[in-house]
Amino acid sequence: MWPFIALVAFLTGLLANCNDMLLARAHEVGPQTVTKNGSGDVSLMPASGERTRGEELYQASCIVCHGPRASGGIGPRLAGNPILFNDQAFWRIVYEGQHVMPPLKGAVTRQQMVDIRTWLKTLQ
Secondary structure, three states: OHHHHHHHHHHHHHHHHHHHHHHHHHHHHOOOOOOEOOOOOHHHOOOOOOHHHHHHHHHHHHHHHHOHHHOOOOOOOOOOOHHHHOHHHHHHHHHHOEOOEOOOOOOOEHHHHHHHHHHHOOOO
């Protein structure tokens, strides 16, 4: 029982820092063209993402749970994951969170998530 409790405590602390890490890295990557997240309305999504910036943002934060090259770990494998091609489901999970993934609404910009998603779509 204690190993399980220790694991849960570790993961909770790790996930609590994910938003802060992503925001800190976003400031290093450079200015974004879109303001903080609003609703999950996909009609307000930026038209395109920047793959290189998406990879940098992923490496700064998402890698902790989704693994190198999005191969999976604490979180599911994202490389080749069909969720990347389902706008409604993707944005719901990003904004509301799912299982141990925290909600990212208000923590990252739409452009940052579009950039990350653009890079993820290049992986198999």
